Amino acid sequence: MTKKVRVRFAPSPTGGLHLGGVRTVLYNYLFAKHHGGEFIVRIEDTDQTRFVEGAEEYIFNTLEWCGLVPDESPKHGGQFAPYRQSERKESYRKYAEELVAKGLAYYAFDTAEELDAKRKETANFQYSHATRNAMNNSLVLEADETKKLLDANTPYVIRVKLEPHQEIKFTDLIRGEVHFDTTQVDDKVLLKADGMPTYHLAVVVDDYAMQISHAFRGEEWLPSAPVHIFLWDKLFGLENMPQWAHLPLILKPDGNGKLSKRDGDRLGFPVFAMDWKDPRTNEQTTGFKERGFLPEAFINMLAMLGWNSGSEQEIFTLDELIEKFSLERVHKGGAKFDFEKAKWFNHEWIKKLDVGSLKFEVEKLFATNNIIVHNTEKLDKVIAITKDRCTFINDFVQQASYFFKTPETVDIAAIQPKWDEKKHTFFSELVTVWESDFSADAMALEQQFKALAETQQIKAGELMLPLRVMLVGGKFGPGVFDIAVLIGKEETVNRIKNVLALLS
Template structure:
């Protein structure tokens, strides 16, 4: 199919047969390099010195074709012409034809190159917009000429050449291998090269939410013209315009992708997210009620970037600590903490009222006051006893989730395990 279009260009005088051997092409490049030509190429000047249907006698061309000699078909770029094209992002782009080479349209094996196949396919499919990366901008003048030479200027699509996605440091184009090297995904899902066996991680498997990634990607090189950053798909469709895409390359900021994921995660209801905590707890052999899982989510989702973080942040609420943070223990565990916690454990064991966060706090404050100890000085030690950690979410909310008997049991374990410094 493509050959008939290439032959049509030859008949119109816009393409030609080229019979040059690889050795002849190499010799041409060497000759130009020796003459200090910066970019040796087969163009409107050098073609006059090569073996093609523009320089060879007609009968010799016919004889070569009849004999089955190898040839390619090249476009005949005009020698002195300014090729203009309108780009939806960059405006009018002008390129002088002297900078263009006579690209191959049909290869010696009878297959079309991208340039010919792309133009013919887009025309036959009625493509109205060609949106692609800016690395294709140097080829755009050639494509404009092809549309003109075929007589398809009236149906030529509009072009938009998008700026490149750059590495996080801005040095170079982002590649598929940069992600795992730098610690972030670049594929929607896990990807494996069937030839090399190399694998690359995907956004889905790392816990990114689809809507968050869509929102993040929309803002790579585009902005709506105001300070709003969170958009639903419908809002993006309404707000998006190609004209607001920037011309410069955009750094791939994985920290921003994580921020978007946090926003979308926090926007989900506690009931939606509870299923993640229930599933992760079950994977470790523990059953969680929906009520408790929702309470855990309410306390931890502001600290989570991914759904998996909910369990990481709340695991201690289901599994009592078997060990304690050594640095916190060495600095904060003392006789005052032991004194208050011993009394508090006895108090809550006997308590039969509603044990919510406010009650847990008031009982602890009353115990510390009765012992003549300032609560603020021992709060890290209290956290250590209950969670095994030096930091974490609101401790009184943790007390309420655990309940009096579990809190008392954890205090007993800490008192029996930790040594006063």
């Protein structure tokens, strides 16, 4: 019988959630939902020195924006609560002690200074089978000496004791069988001097306690996997261990290496999912959301960075991703992040979504940009004819604001060089014509326009750009006559008059 699928995303609340983190959540979520399982969020806050105010809340806000709702978490509750490791502190110690009792771990009294000195003295120093006998721990101390130190509340940590020349192997769902020789693995700290577990102990204990069936994490964890396997073996039995999958890394676009927030700042694109303000430095970092990304596009783009369905389809809804996702099709190698492609996904999604789905976001955007919309039916039409030319939600400001207010600046330079008296006369006449007879039909307006051009013996083509600039303010936007219809007679006429005045 196979276990019920239960996966977990286990972030540390230390700052904004970056691309790689969100993708890890996504793959967890997709896998869980594909298999009808549960998606758990566990907060790994065992390092009190790195705790950052607001970071946990930020994580949940990000998940909500992305539409990746946990089944269990400190926020959503669940039968395995608490879901914050700091609140589970008491549960870890006994396992560490159990290992000590079995001779598989030991107390170490070395101070930070002593360890530093050791590292300086010997290059590539590792606390391991090769060196532990020269250190200050319960392996070299007499039993009563150890007891004395313990009784005197001497600070200590508990370290795993790995015997050399043992092979540890496991099957990674993405990479296949992975082997390690314990000779190369160091005696990792399991329990810190403050009584908190390190990641190594905490993942194992909590994954067991929370009945996690599959554990996915970034590739950077692969080298410490043998410690986790060892712990599982000795504490809970390999048969209960979750299946592992180590995800490929997301790399910086230029050069090599893991993508970092710094790269985004340097290259001009977001790395965090949403805006993040570091409470310690007050440094503000822009996120994909605020940059104008749709969550659908963000998720879609992330899913394709390291995975593909095997077909030519690239645009997927969350439901489609859930249906198609499989670990077998996740790449082994890291992927360089390409912001151009990310933009393409967003553009595709804006085109794909109907007006109703876009409207709320556009309204919010307009509100913050002081664009007043009186007529929501008009807004619908405006969104419909402009959305194809918006890559970001924020582009609607530039692409659509002139429908609701007179352009503040007009690109006079675009028409001035070829401007002459004849054109001036034409537009003056046009104003007169439209003032008396302005149709709500773009075709009709165009016909009037062309007829007038003909009687004045000017090529209509030479007049199109000036008209556009008069109405729009610049050289962009949908068909001019469609625009004229939407802004209406009064605005159309006034804008022409205004620019005419500017030109003379």
